[in-house]
Amino acid sequence: MAEVALPFSASETAGRREAQIAWLLASPAILLMLLFIVLPTIAVIVLGFTDFELGYGSFRFVGLENYAELISDRTFRRSLWNTTVYTAIVTPVSIVLGLGIALLIEAEPRGRDFFRTVYFLPVASLLVAMATVWQYLFHPSIGPLNTFLAVFGILGPNWLGASSTVVYGLSIIGIWQSVGFNMVLFLAGLTAIPRELYSAAEVDGVKSSIDRFRLVTWPMLGPTTLFVTTISVINSVKVFETVKTLTEGGPNKASEMLLFTIYQEGFVFLRVGYASAMTVVFLAILVVLMILQYRFLDRQVHYT
């Protein structure tokens, strides 16, 4: 921790006074962390072992019953699967597009600020509002997207209304919303690469831009890419706004996603115990993702 070299720091009373002040300064934060993070986290784990329902006076401990029910719960399984598919689409596409756009912007002196602003705009926009706009764009009969496709004689699908396409529709919105964020992080990563590396590579005979990317840019972007990947996965797993606003998990549970299912079970059906067990699964997923990130960080991508 930080070294403090007060002129009178040798004196023990001064040290004790400093610790007292530190406690005083930190105590509101500690108190609030215990109240709003630690306690509720413990509570959610405990509630996961009960049949607590809001509105009923008493509850009892049911052991692993909730978890047993989860395993055979078709809605929950559907929800996990949909979230996985959504994440598997949104994460790679938004990373590749984010990196691609960042590289293009970095290489092109003209219009840098303009393009950065445009691609970043969705990040700063109210997602619930923009989701409503997307709903209009996706409208099967009057939506501009299908009207546009019809010009080429293509019959567009009922994007958000058909169970076969709804996850893809939501994924498109998810990608649109997150590319700018990834782009900005990649732009920061690109600026941090020392120019000398490129000149050194050129001296070593690396001529084509593809080789330059493969041998210098990509490896040097390692830490950024890992960071972007982790955040993208976590944000995709947390998809909620678009589901709640546009599909309510439908049609026919085709767009049930993890957080929406938890919301529905806990705050609409008020089955708090059961929803807590789902939340524990959600937390476990986050923990695994974090562990994976640290593992990777330790092994692969340390250059400095």
Added chain:
Amino acid sequence: MTQSLTPGRVFRLTLLSLGALMFLAPYIFMVSTAGKDQSEIFSASLSLIPQHFAYVANFTKALTRVSMQNLLLNGVIVCGLILVLQVVVAVPCAYAMAKLKFGAARFMMALVMLGLLVPIHATALPLYVAFDKLSLLNSYTALVAPFSISVFGIFLFLQFFRAMPDDLIHAARLDGMSEAGIVARVIVPNAWPAVTAFAIFSVVAHWNDLFWPLIVVTNQSYATPPLGLLFFRAAEAGDDYGALMAATLIITLPLVVAFLLAQKRFVEGITMTGLKG
């Protein structure tokens, strides 16, 4: 520009422009559709300029069905309260962790790490039960309290304070300043870039948040912008796209304008904080 237009540059600019057009399309259609009347919207034409300008009618509908002023005001109150509390709580704590000898520093770091891992979605159920028991649902307290602590803020300020020279603080101490005085008059002014970055991150996150307001607020008079829009959609039965687009325009505008005015700071803020939501 001194550079000439090589084929490579033309290709790059074309790609970037096409992509930009696709990313802007939702905004373009939002503005265009907000000015169309019902019959024109249902004629499904791709024309962007409305035939009969229905902006006034649509905006009147949007402004009268749900009180937009009230929503925006709630958004400002909630985000403002959250931000002030977060900074007031996190800055002294981060200062203590970074610059003072402190037995609990390790324990604190563990708490912060735990906090970074656990999102509001995970703590929402017990918090909801507690707020319900305390009859605090449908109040600013319920909307603000869980976010009064931002571990992310502590984390960010901690990084920033560690990089701050100790001499600054020593000098202040030798001048006889109290620790509280040091925080208020030396640390906070010097931490301004970190505070701005954090402010942008915090406001964007909470202005956009739907999950928690949806849970604790059922009464329209406490609705935040995203929740209000949800109520508006329900009241409009979903198909009056003209009015709906007018409403989305009104609700999206404040943050987008703020972003356009201070975009450099926004991008810096988001890059520096590197996290959202």
